[in-house]
Amino acid sequence: DAGVIQSPRHEVTEMGQEVTLRCKPISGHDYLFWYRQTMMRGLELLIYFNNNVPIDDSGMPEDRFSAKMPNASFSTLKIQPSEPRDSAVYFCASRGSSDTQYFGPGTRLTVL
Amino acid sequence: SQQGEEDPQALSIQEGENATMNCSYKTSINNLQWYRQNSGRGLVHLILIRSNEREKHSGRLRVTLDTSKKSSSLLITASRAADTASYFCATGNQFYFGTGTSLTVIP
Numbered sequence: 001d002a003g004v005i006q007s008p009r010h011e012v013t014e015m016g017q018e019v020t021l022r023c024k025p026i027s028g029h030d031y032l033f034w035y036r037q038t039m040m041r042g043l044e045l046l047i048y049f050n051n052n053v054p055i056d057d058s059g060m061p062e063d064r065f066s067a068k069m070p071n072a073s074f075s076t077l078k079i080q081p082s083e084p085r086d087s088a089v090y091f092c093a094s095r096g097s098s099d100t101q102y103f104g105p106g107t108r109l110t111v112l
Numbered sequence: 113s114q115q116g117e118e119d120p121q122a123l124s125i126q127e128g129e130n131a132t133m134n135c136s137y138k139t140s141i142n143n144l145q146w147y148r149q150n151s152g153r154g155l156v157h158l159i160l161i162r163s164n165e166r167e168k169h170s171g172r173l174r175v176t177l178d179t180s181k182k183s184s185s186l187l188i189t190a191s192r193a194a195d196t197a198s199y200f201c202a203t204g205n206q207f208y209f210g211t212g213t214s215l216t217v218i219p
Contacts, residue, residue: 004154033207042211043155043200056207091154099143101202103154 004104006092012110018080021107024073025094033093033101034067034077043091049075082111116144116184116201116210124216131188133213135201136181144177144184149198149212158186158199191217 005024013019025032033048047057052069060067064083069075079086089108093101116137125131135144143162147155161168161177161184168175174187188195198212 035209043209045207045209048207093154099145099160100157101147101155103156105154106152 004092004094004102006090006104006107008107009105010108010110012112013082014112015083016081017111018078019082019086019109019111021077021079021090021092021109023075023077023092023104025075025092026096026102027073029094029096029102030072031095031101032069032075033091033095034075035091035093036088037091037106038088046077079109082109084111087111116203116208118199118201118210118213120213121211122214122216124218125191127191127193127217127219129191131191131195131215131217133186133199133215135184135186135210137184137201137203138182139203141179141203143203144175145202146173146175146184146186147200147202147209149200151197155200155209188215191215193217193219 007022030051034046035043037043046059047067049069067077087110089106091103091106093103095101116135119134143160145160146158148158149155159170159175161175172189177184196217198214200209200212202209
């Protein structure tokens with residue numbers, strides 16, 4: 001298996017633009033997580049899905065952030081409009097029947 | 113919050129020495145996991161210890177769990193430069209992570 005796939009790996013955009021991050025979980029995994037990592041706040045859980053259904057989105061910072069999982073093999077995290085404080089590394093992770101999370105390589109987002 | 117918190121925040125040792133880092137948490141858990149993050153990469157699962165276990169080994173890794181103190185420790189023996197990374201513990205179905213211990217192993 002290729003592991004968790006995220007795209008793009010790097011994204012540079014200007015304040016106010018819409019940003020869409022993509023994730024393909026490991027096939028057969030029924031949990032999908034979105035995290036954000038910064039030096040100041042560490043690794044924050046933004047939202048997680050179980051069987052494509054959002055279970056807990058309490059970590060989503062504000063209405064500018066939205067996440068979808070239209071099917072078992074694809075999820076998006078959208079920021080609209082983006083702000084410089086959104087600059088961070090965004091990780092997607094998936095989990096199957098074991099308790100282990102498998103992380104993607106991350107998307108490094110820079111908002112100018 | 114079931115978030116685990118690692119201690120110390122940073123640790124620097126010589127190659128060959130042992131490295132010990134600790135994790136404290138606040139609520140009852142089913143298991144506790146340790147992950148490693150190399151610079152610029154995603155987290156990688158290292159080891160899981162269940163609440164009814166007190167100690168677990170995996171290669172050069174040794175994990176202990178004290179549920180009465182709500183704490184765990186990760187020991188890396190005979191450290192190598194390649195062990196340089198950040199180490200995180202996770203509890204509560206592993207959805208929440210601490211701030212990590214940054215380990216530097218000096219060759």
